Amino acid sequence: MADYDVAIVGGGLLGSAFGWGMARAGQSCVVFDEGDNAIRTARGNFGLVWVQGKGAGMPAYAAWSMKSTQLWSGFAAELQDSTGMDLHYVKGGYDIAADEEEYRQSISRLQQIQDEMGSGAYTYEILDNAQLKSVMPLIGDIPGAIYTEHDGHCNPLTLLRALHQDMQKRGAQYRPNSPVTEVRQQTGGGYELVDQAGQIVASAARVVISAGHGSTRLAEPLGIDLPIYADQGQVLVSEKVAPIMQYPTTGVRQTDNGSFLLGVSSKDVGLDTRTDLTTLAGIAKRCIRIFPFLARLRLQRAWGALRVMTPDGCPVYQQSATYPGVFSFACHSGVTLAACHALEVTKWIMDGDIPAAFEVFHPRRFHV
Amino acid sequence: MFKRIGKNEQQVTFEFLHRTVIAREGDTIAAALLAAGILEFRQAPEDQSRRGPYCMIGNCFECLVQIEGLGSRQACRERVRNGMRVKPHRGRIELEEHDET
Numbered sequence: 145m146a147d148y149d150v151a152i153v154g155g156g157l158l159g160s161a162f163g164w165g166m167a168r169a170g171q172s173c174v175v176f177d178e179g180d181n182a183i184r185t186a187r188g189n190f191g192l193v194w195v196q197g198k199g200a201g202m203p204a205y206a207a208w209s210m211k212s213t214q215l216w217s218g219f220a221a222e223l224q225d226s227t228g229m230d231l232h233y234v235k236g237g238y239d240i241a242a243d244e245e246e247y248r249q250s251i252s253r254l255q256q257i258q259d260e261m262g263s264g265a266y267t268y269e270i271l272d273n274a275q276l277k278s279v280m281p282l283i284g285d286i287p288g289a290i291y292t293e294h295d296g297h298c299n300p301l302t303l304l305r306a307l308h309q310d311m312q313k314r315g316a317q318y319r320p321n322s323p324v325t326e327v328r329q330q331t332g333g334g335y336e337l338v339d340q341a342g343q344i345v346a347s348a349a350r351v352v353i354s355a356g357h358g359s360t361r362l363a364e365p366l367g368i369d370l371p372i373y374a375d376q377g378q379v380l381v382s383e384k385v386a387p388i389m390q391y392p393t394t395g396v397r398q399t400d401n402g403s404f405l406l407g408v409s410s411k412d413v414g415l416d417t418r419t420d421l422t423t424l425a426g427i428a429k430r431c432i433r434i435f436p437f438l439a440r441l442r443l444q445r446a447w448g449a450l451r452v453m454t455p456d457g458c459p460v461y462q463q464s465a466t467y468p469g470v471f472s473f474a475c476h477s478g479v480t481l482a483a484c485h486a487l488e489v490t491k492w493i494m495d496g497d498i499p500a501a502f503e504v505f506h507p508r509r510f511h512v
Numbered sequence: 513m514f515k516r517i518g519k520n521e522q523q524v525t526f527e528f529l530h531r532t533v534i535a536r537e538g539d540t541i542a543a544a545l546l547a548a549g550i551l552e553f554r555q556a557p558e559d560q561s562r563r564g565p566y567c568m569i570g571n572c573f574e575c576l577v578q579i580e581g582l583g584s585r586q587a588c589r590e591r592v593r594n595g596m597r598v599k600p601h602r603g604r605i606e607l608e609e610h611d612e613t
Contacts, residue, residue, distance in 0.1 A: 383584035384557055384604045401558055402604040437607060442584045444573055 146334040148172045148317075150493060151348035153324045153337070153362060154355030156186035157300070157478030158485055160307035162352055164223075165490030167314035174317040174346050176324045176337065183357045183374075183415060186478060188449025190379060190407050191300040191399070192392055193480050196239055196268060196292045198457075200253050203260040204504045205458040208484060210265065213294045215483035220298070223306045226313065231302050232400035237295025238393045240276070240286065242430045247287040254290060268292045282388065284436040289393070297392035299400050300479050307482075319345075327351050327362055329467060350469040350493055356452050357415060359474055367466040369507050372474050373412065375453035378419050380406040380427055382441040396431050396438070404438065406431040410451075417448040451476040454507075461489070461505040463498055471498075514546050526596040535592045542568060542575045542587035545598075553577055553587060557603030576601035 150166050152159045155177025163175040195213055199206030213235075220233040241247035251270060258266045271279075272288040280289075312318050322345065326338040336347040353359050353368070363370045384402030398404050409423045424446055432439045452474050454460050459475035471493055475481060492498045498506075522537035528545060535544030542565045545553065552562040553575050565575035568588045575587040578599040585601070 386604045386606050388607060440607075442582075444584060 146330070146347040146349045148174050148346060148348040150174075150350045150352060151335070151337055151346050152176065152352045152354060153327070154353070154358065155308070155318065155320065156184070156354070156356055157189075157304060157307075157482055158354035158356075158473055158475070159352070160186075160304060160311065161478075161482045161485035162354060162473075162490055162493065163316045163318070164307045164311040164314070165486035166493070167311045167316035168486075169490060169494065171490075171494065172315070173311075174319060174348070175311065176322045176345070177318065177320045178323045178355075178358065179321040182323075183417070183450055185356050185450055185452060185476075186304050187301065188377075188379070188417070188447060189300050189479055190377075190405060191297050191397065191479060192237070192394070193233065193235075193296045193298055194237065194394075194477070195294040195480070196237070196290060197250065197253055197257075197394075198477070198480075199260075200256050201260070202456060202458045202504070203257065203262075204502070206257050206261055206266065208459075209477065209480055210294055211488075212481045212484040213296065215487055216296070219483035219486060223303075223310055226310045227306045229302050229306045229309075230400075231298045231306060233296060233298040234390060234392070235296040236291070236293055236391045237297065238271075238276070238280070238289040238291050238391060239295075240283065240289040240393045240395065240434050242286055242395075242433045244287050250290055267294075280389075280391075282435050282437055284433060286434055295392070297397050298479065303479065303482065307486075323358075324355075324362065327353070327366060327470065335467070335470065350496065351471070352493060353470070353472040354474065356474070357450060359472060363472050366464050366470050368462060368464050368470070368472045370460065370472060370474060371507050371510055372452050372454055372460065374415050374450040375476070376409070376411040376413050376416065376448055376450055377407060378409045378411075378423050378427060378446060378448045380424060380431075380446045381444050382406070382438070383444055385441065393434070395427075396435055403444070404441065406438070415450065417450060419446045419448045455510055459505050460507045461498060461502060462507060463496075469496060513549065513551070516547060524592050524594050526592050526594065526598060528598045529600070537592075539592050540568075540588050541577060541579070541590050541592055541596075541598055544592050545587065552600075554600040555603065578602065 149171040150173040152175045166173040195209045198209045220231045269291045276289045324337045335351045336344045382404040389398040464470040524535045533548045551564045553564045566572040577587045579585045
């Protein structure tokens with residue numbers, strides 16, 4: 145007999161969404177997390193709940209992101225009711241282009257995604273400078289933006305805290321500072337999880353590996369191919385300003401506590417979270433072109449974080465072929481997909497089967 | 513609460529709100545205020561709770577003050593100067609009033 149129905153390795157946004165969804169469904173479950181020295185992708189993200197631009201060439205990912213944002217309001221409300229924490233989820237968002245080239249690219253990408261999805265559900269609105277200015281008076285001399293009602297933002301740190309608190313309230317075990325170094329098959333069924341000292345720390349009928357950059361070394365011995373790499377993004381944070389911007393944009397958003405967050409960058413530098421002046425200056429320059437008022441604000445800090453990136457930017461969802469009941473999930477959109485992960489993917493884990501419609505997310509797509 | 517070690521350093525005086533604070537040359541604003549028994553540097557904009565330095569090494573941003581009218585400054589990273597005027601940082605700034613400073 146295993147200790148738990150499900151053991152989840154990783155306490156970030158994926159693992160916590162799974163743990164919460166499992167506990168909510170009445171499954172006994174344990175979530176293993178590392179300590180603060182681990183690479184904490186869930187503590188470094190920008191906080192967008194975002195659809196537009198995702199899934200060009202992979203309509204299933206666009207549909208999946210859209211589905212998650214449709215579930216998000218109910219998901220957030222349920223978490224808020226149970227924890228009393230306000231996730232500050234606001235729906236509606238703009239992809240603002242800093243120049244003509246960006247504008248053309250964004251528009252043609254959305255057109256492509258809409259064509260590939262072949263449904264009327266993927267709606268968006270193209271705004272030129274004057275149209276955008278009427279709803280966002282603070283913009284500068286830039287070509288325009290694309291608005292969708294599907295996009296939005298939230299406080300991602302509150303989301304993580306709410307998931308941790310509420311999954312424990314619902315009976316899940318959360319074990320911080322508990323790195324798992326090996327998952328192995330038990331004689332008589334199920335799996336056991338082993339720590340650095342070689343001790344068995346738990347056994348479970350099913351195991352989910354969703355430990356971000358820590359997943360690869362766990363998954364490899366189980367015959368799971370996990371093609372992920374670290375994509376570094378840097379973020380600048382301004383002093384706190386009285387609320388003037390309700391809706392997020394791809395590069396700039398005002399948080400619920402008043403700070404402006406400025407992004408976005410992308411660099412392949414391995415497991416390195418250090419910021420650098422060239423990247424930060426590039427971010428600031430682009431954001432100021434879009435919103436000139438930002439130049440008047442004092443910056444307070446900056447950080448670097450590491451997205452869990454796949455070669456095509458889409459999620460990797462799989463069950464081990466040789467070790468049934470061992471799942472591995474990885475993606476960079478932990479905030480956006482939190483609702484789908486908590487409410488949909490947990491069903492797959494309980495069923496022991498990833499539905500055929502989601503086979504497209506198997507990493508075998510990289511080996512055609 | 514805090515006791516100074518050593519003595520005879522050069523004195524510097526500056527203003528915090530309407531109070532004259534005597535500091536030592538080389539003090540950071542945060543160290544000088546704490547030595548003078550001032551623990552509350554500002555109120556948090558979220559809940560008006562009283563805030564003061566936590567880390568003293570530039571990381572926590574709890575010690576924010578307004579220096580010569582310029583807000584969002586870290587008191588632990590700025591040294592006192594004679595005659596300097598310091599005030600508590602005032603929570604969330606308004607964009608318009610920011611222009612005037």
